[in-house]
Ligand SMILES: CC[C@H](O)CC(=O)C(=O)O
């Protein structure tokens with residue numbers, strides 16, 4: 005396997021997939037998956053609560069296992085892969101970042117809403133001080149026009165980020181929109197550009213390819229689509245498609261396929277599909293991680309989860325507003341009518 009990779013894939017199942025199983029990863033899950041990913045020569049493996057370091061809470065859902073234990077366990081079985089963590093300033097602090105670095109994390113993705121990059125400065129400075137590879141991760145990128153995205157990305161670059169990601173958190177972006185955003189970042193920044201997609205409109209692969217064609221050299225995938233909503237770009241399929249395009253990821257396709265089928269499928273527990281709820285996430289531009297919260301609220305108030313999701317989209321809720329999902333559900337139930345479609 006050649007050492008030079010054209011595109012670097014970050015495998016996010018052990019972090020984004022946390023949303024899909026209500027943050028119930030065990031050390032055994034993480035060890036099995038991380039070891040196999042490392043053997044498949046995946047360069048980066050992200051491990052954290054789904055909402056990033058310190059996400060374990062009433063608001064976001066409690067983790068079964070302390071994420072620091074999971075981070076350490078992943079690092080202990082990786083020979084070449086680097087363990088990455090996600091950090092949302094305000095949820096995680098520099099203290100958790102330092103602890104994650106101590107436990108073996110080598111990369112951090114400092115994630116903010118697409119218009120709030122200024123809150124990432126302190127965490128990016130600290131990550132650099134800790135010697136970590138540092139990524140600025142601009143979430144809900146569909147909500148900002150290109151000029152705004154560029155402005156925010158430049159802020160993160162000015163704080164010292166090595167890489168900037170366009171993050172399609174809702175799986176709402178269309179390929180021409182991904183192209184426009186990645187192209188603008190390539191034209192205006194000097195750092196590497198990345199893309200993180202969700203498959204709610206069945207466009208994660210197309211969007212990832214569009215990003216790569218425009219010059220992204222960092223992309224995310226989750227094995228077996230093990231991520232929030234309908235999941236992310238399916239890593240093992242992405243490896244195959246990029247290989248067909250002559251783009252070297254350095255990752256062993258057979259190893260990835262075996263991992264997906266034999267290890268990850270049983271952990272996920274159900275096939276990852278574009279369900280009607282997932283489709284609504286992409287259609288209306290709602291955070292993929294809101295899916296299970298909305299389903300739970302729908303059950304509680306005996307209403308259609310699509311009505312909740314549509315209303316969340318209309319109100320343009322962003323990460324951190326999970327508590328409002330129940331409020332919206334209560335309002336819909338009280339009104340006794342379906343929210344207008
Ligand atoms: C809430 C954090 C979120 O899951 C990060 C991410 O993967 C995304 O925005 O897509």
Ligand SMILES: [Mn+2]
Pocket residue numbers: 020173200201202231232292
């Ligand atoms: Mn995601």
